[in-house]
Amino acid sequence: MLVSRVLPDPPRLDALASSETISLFLDFDGTLVDLAERPDAISVAEGLHTRLEKLSDRLGGRLALVSGRAVPDLDRHIGQPKVARAGSHGLAMTMADGGPIGPEPAALAPDVVRLFRDFAASRKLLLEEKPHGLALHFRMAPLLEDEAADFARNLANEHGLEIKTGKSVVELVARGANKGAAVHAFMQLSPFAGSRPIFVGDDMTDEDGFSAAAGIGGFGVLVGERHPTAAAYRLADPAAVHEWLGL
């Protein structure tokens, strides 16, 4: 359920982890790294790779990154940590050893890619081409938000796809791409099964993760501000997330 109220800080992570068996699901952009003007302009804290691996060890391997980025893109930015990962808004999942979970998702049809490229070029919008999706970024052209969203929505309807709306971005993805579905899938597997899930994220797409975690007896932690939200707790920004996680 989405609620509108002032959210408290989450309980201390070490207190939670010592009193019960928890799993952590962490969004990436806006949660582990500050947002930047462009997808490639993010600045990743030194040693994040190793610190995430140590956190995962402390949790018995029950740590997963759940991002809208594709897994290879995440790996390009943070190395290839021995941490479970879900990319492309949950469509593509790997265990900590890099082994894939489920079949490789399909790429979008070439016709759709071509139409997106043409639209982005005609409006001078940044197009991020991903293995399983297309993201139109309007952070540097905010006046084009509605036009970009309408274009993506119409194309999604015509081609049986769906859109994800995030911070200054609208993305076209296959139906079923959903961070909540990724949480449910991980929670069926060892070492996550039977634990209490906690999902930490900043964006609209993270609401599915918050709801999924809450539905399995856990909770969500919203990074930044949004009302309403399905999260139960809040942290101010990625720096506060790092502090809470003890990274």
Ligand SMILES: O=P(O)(O)OC[C@H]1O[C@H](O[C@H]2O[C@H](CO)[C@@H](O)[C@H](O)[C@H]2O)[C@H](O)[C@@H](O)[C@@H]1O
């Ligand atoms: O689920 P996430 O890990 O939060 O990924 C969501 C999208 O993040 C990236 O875009 C966002 O971050 C960019 C860099 O800070 C920023 O320029 C953009 O405005 C944000 O929307 C990424 O580029 C997308 O592919 C992800 O889906």
